[in-house]
Amino acid sequence: MILEIVLDTADSQFSWNLSREIVFPNNMRSKGKLMPRQVTIPTSSSPILITPEFQEITEGGYYRMEIDVPKLDKNSYQRTMLDVEEMRVLLKSDSLYELDVIIDVKNGKGIAIDEASAKWHKNMGKIIIRAPLLA
Numbered sequence: 001m002i003l004e005i006v007l008d009t010a011d012s013q014f015s016w017n018l019s020r021e022i023v024f025p026n027n028m029r030s031k032g033k034l035m036p037r038q039v040t041i042p043t044s045s046s047p048i049l050i051t052p053e054f055q056e057i058t059e060g061g062y063y064r065m066e067i068d069v070p071k072l073d074k075n076s077y078q079r080t081m082l083d084v085e086e087m088r089v090l091l092k093s094d095s096l097y098e099l100d101v102i103i104d105v106k107n108g109k110g111i112a113i114d115e116a117s118a119k120w121h122k123n124m125g126k127i128i129i130r131a132p133l134l135a
Helices: 002-014 074-078
Strands: 054-059 062-068 080-084 088-093 098-102 117-121 126-132
Touching: 062 088, 074 080, 080 126
Parallel strands: none
Antiparallel strands: 054 062, 062 126, 080 088, 088 098, 117 126
């Protein structure tokens, strides 16, 4: 059906008369000689990242998010990326955690990222983000 539409369009646009008979070679295995080759099969060595638990608190004009990261240590902390946006938080730790969450704020406008702060509390196993709500 689609092929017919394409052929009709080409015929009318370019004043062609294309054949509607489609023929496939019946005994053609390949074009040219097949050469032996080596194939590398990937292993499942890529780590499975954990989506950490988190809590959101909005009160007194401030937003606070506590992200549970108990396996985070000094080495993995140095390879951790935290991105705080007005309505979103992204966390990616080298081979441990991955989080991409839309911030749930009651004002619907998000948080003031210029005044936001984040701190890793190693002894609690948490990253705590705090920011004022946008007015």
